[in-house]
Each structure stands twice: as C-alpha cells, then as structure tokens.
Amino acid sequence: METRPPTPNQDAIIQCVRSRVGPDAPRVEQVEVDGKKYWIKRPEKLNWRFRLQKGSPKIAFERERAAFHDMNGYEVPVPQLCAEGKDFLVLPDCGPDxxxxxxxxxxxxxxxxxxxxxxxxxxxxxxxxxxxxxxxxxxxxxxxxxxxxxxxxxxxxxxxxxxxxxxxxxxxxxxxxxxxxxxxxxxxxxxxxxxxxxxxxxxxxxxxxxxxxxxxxxxxxxxxxxxxxxxxxxxxxxxxxxxxxxxx
Ligand SMILES: Nc1ncnc2c1ncn2[C@@H]1O[C@H](COP(=O)(O)OP(=O)(O)O)[C@@H](O)[C@H]1O
Ligand SMILES: [Mg+2]
Missing domain, CATH: 1.10.510.10 (Transferase(Phosphotransferase) domain 1)
Known part of the structure; x- marks a missing residue:
C-alpha cells in the first residue's frame, strides 16, 4: 500500500508535461522523467454529443483531483499525486492493470x-x-x-x-x-x-x-x-x- 509521499523531481515533471501540451496530446499517457515512469492525465475533450452522454469533462477532472486531495495523506490504497495543474494530474506508474x-x-x-x-x-x-x-x-x-x-x-x-x-x-x-x-x-x-x-x-x-x-x-x-x-x-x-x- 502506498503511504509514503514520493519525492519526485517536480520541476522536471512539470517541464515534461508542458513539453507535451498540444492538440494531439493523448488524454492519458505514460512518460519517463529522470529514469522513472509517470502517467499524465488531462481532461477529456468531448464533442457536444458525448458531453450530453458523459457530462462535463472539466467536472470529471475536478472530481478526480478532489479524490486525490481527500485520500492522499491517509493510508488508502491509491497512488500519491506527484504534480498537478489546472489541466493535468501526474501520478507515479502503478504497474499493470x-x-x-x-x-x-x-x-x-x-x-x-x-x-x-x-x-x-x-x-x-x-x-x-x-x-x-x-x-x-x-x-x-x-x-x-x-x-x-x-x-x-x-x-x-x-x-x-x-x-x-x-x-x-x-x-x-x-x-x-x-x-x-x-x-x-x-x-x-x-x-x-x-x-x-x-x-x-x-x-x-x-x-x-x-x-x-x-x-x-x-x-x-x-x-x-x-x-x-x-x-x-x-x-x-x-x-x-x-x-x-x-x-x-
Ligand atoms: N498511474 C498509473 N499507473 C499505471 N497505469 C495507469 C496509470 N494511470 C493510468 N493508467 C492506465 O491507463 C488507463 C486509463 O487511465 P484512467 O485514469 O483509467 O483514464 P480513463 O478515464 O480514460 O479510464 C488505466 O486503466 C490504466 O491501465
Ligand atoms: Mg479508467
């Protein structure tokens, strides 16, 4: 169970996230920073039809961010957020699903x-x-x-x-x-x-x-x-x- 906050290189991670911004950036992607694997997650981009079906991607993204804020710091079986911004979250690699x-x-x-x-x-x-x-x-x-x-x-x-x-x-x-x-x-x-x-x-x-x-x-x-x-x-x-x- 992940309880200890990791000590990743925040600046290098954020630099990596920024370098990958763009219209073709995948919503969820694995990256490597200083030899360690991380996952970047961004809000989904949906057309109006999917927005009607799935709801606002921004709200979904904020729900996820709130979850990590609520859970990190307790002994809960979730990864520790490594970095975050208004349109991205970064998590450590947690292995195969x-x-x-x-x-x-x-x-x-x-x-x-x-x-x-x-x-x-x-x-x-x-x-x-x-x-x-x-x-x-x-x-x-x-x-x-x-x-x-x-x-x-x-x-x-x-x-x-x-x-x-x-x-x-x-x-x-x-x-x-x-x-x-x-x-x-x-x-x-x-x-x-x-x-x-x-x-x-x-x-x-x-x-x-x-x-x-x-x-x-x-x-x-x-x-x-x-x-x-x-x-x-x-x-x-x-x-x-x-x-x-x-x-x-
Ligand atoms: N931190 C992580 N460690 C390992 N695998 C991850 C991680 N984050 C995402 N993944 C992989 O990417 C998939 C999609 O990420 P997820 O957060 O579930 O996005 P979605 O909302 O698209 O389902 C997950 O099912 C998992 O296989
Ligand atoms: Mg999923």
Missing part, C-alpha cells in the same frame, strides 16, 4: 490470488470511509506495494457512505463478470475476502439492491442475444444477481 493481468496470467492460482487481492483492496478502501464511484479491475493496478486504485472521475464526497460503497461493490463484481471470464468462477470467494476487510453492512446493502432490481434480468433478455461488449454486459446481469443472492 488487473484486467490485463487476469487475461494474460497463465497460472490459475496466480489469477485467483490477484482477484482476492483486488477484493481485499476494495474492502480496505471502503473501511477507510471512501467510495470510488465506478471500480473495475481495469482501474486497479498491481504496484510493487500492492494493488492501487485509479480513475476517480466518478468520485463524490457525498457518496462516501455505506450506500456508495455497496454500489461500488456491485459495480466491481459486474465488471469482473462482464470482462474477466478467467476469474469469474472465484468471485463468490472474493466477496468473502471483501467482507473480511470491508465495513459491516455493505454486502447486505448490495444484496438488497440486487434483490430489488431482479426484474431487470427479464428486461435485458433480448439484449443478451446480440454480439459484442454491450451484450457481455447484459449477459452479466443475471450472474450478478445470482452472486448477491448467494447462488453463484
């Missing part, structure tokens, strides 16, 4: 162990009183000091509640079911691991929410027959409900 590792790791026991670590990390994060907003193995990285959580564009202080954490848990499980078939079978065990680390009551709230939503299972039936990512997500819904009903 877990969705990629679940896909690439050949040894089943190692994939299983990684999923348990992810679940424990989410539990610890919640126990510290925070909620993420949209946790996914894609936004959890395996750093040298353990799993760290990233991508706080959906963070809101007012969701740092049991209810917000219960929603996090459902979203996390949903993302594993939909996008990481290699570890799906270990999810109920991962939920036990989560419960061992998390505040009392989150699991119960998640289960209640899924019970109330069970009718959605029937609504999404036709969508499950189509191909592609959307259908993977629709197909995940019945499995998600079974998991929180203790049947998976």
């Amino acid at each position: 877990l969705r990629t590792l679940f896909r690439k790791e050949k040894v089943e026991e190692r994939r299983h162990a990684l999923l348990m670590e992810a679940a424990r990390t989410l539990g610890v994060f919640h126990k510290k009183g925070f909620s993420h907003g949209r946790p996914s193995p894609k936004d959890m990285c395996r750093s040298d000091s353990g799993v760290l959580m990233l991508d706080f564009e959906r963070y809101r202080q007012k969701n740092n509640t049991l209810k917000g954490q219960a929603r996090d848990l459902v979203i996390f499980a949903f993302n594993v079911i939909a996008h990481s078939p290699n570890v799906r079978g270990s999810l109920s065990e991962a939920m036990e691991v989560y419960r061992g680390a998390a505040p009392d009551g989150t699991w119960q709230l998640s289960s209640q929410w899924c019970r109330r939503m069970r009718w959605a299972k029937y609504l999404v039936k036709p969508a499950q027959w189509s191909e592609g990512n959307r259908s993977k997500e629709f197909k995940a819904i019945p499995q998600l409900f079974d998991l929180f009903a203790g049947k998976a």
Whole structure:
C-alpha cells in the first residue's frame, strides 16, 4: 500500500508535461522523467454529443483531483499525486492493470490470488470511509506495494457512505463478470475476502439492491442475444444477481 509521499523531481515533471501540451496530446499517457515512469492525465475533450452522454469533462477532472486531495495523506490504497495543474494530474506508474493481468496470467492460482487481492483492496478502501464511484479491475493496478486504485472521475464526497460503497461493490463484481471470464468462477470467494476487510453492512446493502432490481434480468433478455461488449454486459446481469443472492 502506498503511504509514503514520493519525492519526485517536480520541476522536471512539470517541464515534461508542458513539453507535451498540444492538440494531439493523448488524454492519458505514460512518460519517463529522470529514469522513472509517470502517467499524465488531462481532461477529456468531448464533442457536444458525448458531453450530453458523459457530462462535463472539466467536472470529471475536478472530481478526480478532489479524490486525490481527500485520500492522499491517509493510508488508502491509491497512488500519491506527484504534480498537478489546472489541466493535468501526474501520478507515479502503478504497474499493470488487473484486467490485463487476469487475461494474460497463465497460472490459475496466480489469477485467483490477484482477484482476492483486488477484493481485499476494495474492502480496505471502503473501511477507510471512501467510495470510488465506478471500480473495475481495469482501474486497479498491481504496484510493487500492492494493488492501487485509479480513475476517480466518478468520485463524490457525498457518496462516501455505506450506500456508495455497496454500489461500488456491485459495480466491481459486474465488471469482473462482464470482462474477466478467467476469474469469474472465484468471485463468490472474493466477496468473502471483501467482507473480511470491508465495513459491516455493505454486502447486505448490495444484496438488497440486487434483490430489488431482479426484474431487470427479464428486461435485458433480448439484449443478451446480440454480439459484442454491450451484450457481455447484459449477459452479466443475471450472474450478478445470482452472486448477491448467494447462488453463484
Ligand atoms: N498511474 C498509473 N499507473 C499505471 N497505469 C495507469 C496509470 N494511470 C493510468 N493508467 C492506465 O491507463 C488507463 C486509463 O487511465 P484512467 O485514469 O483509467 O483514464 P480513463 O478515464 O480514460 O479510464 C488505466 O486503466 C490504466 O491501465
Ligand atoms: Mg479508467
């Protein structure tokens, strides 16, 4: 778990960020400064149609910045901000993301162990009183000091509640079911691991929410027959409900 603030060369990092500004600058990119890897993140540039769908990129960027300000300085499994400006954040490299590792790791026991670590990390994060907003193995990285959580564009202080954490848990499980078939079978065990680390009551709230939503299972039936990512997500819904009903 990253707790000690790193001591990067701020001036060199900021110089690097400035040197890469431009219309073609990627929104998220890895750079190297003084032999160390960092990631620069900038606000998304959206056309009006996507702005209507996704909301203001500036607000999302400020949410993420607020998350790091709220969490850095506490023992929370997130990286320490290395540098920031009005239109950029810089984080240390946190290693490969877990969705990629679940896909690439050949040894089943190692994939299983990684999923348990992810679940424990989410539990610890919640126990510290925070909620993420949209946790996914894609936004959890395996750093040298353990799993760290990233991508706080959906963070809101007012969701740092049991209810917000219960929603996090459902979203996390949903993302594993939909996008990481290699570890799906270990999810109920991962939920036990989560419960061992998390505040009392989150699991119960998640289960209640899924019970109330069970009718959605029937609504999404036709969508499950189509191909592609959307259908993977629709197909995940019945499995998600079974998991929180203790049947998976
Ligand atoms: N500090 C970091 N360390 C390692 N990987 C990172 C880091 N920051 C971003 N990434 C990688 O880039 C991806 C996109 O970054 P993210 O903050 O999730 O942006 P987006 O809002 O586009 O999803 C992440 O899923 C992760 O794979
Ligand atoms: Mg992301």
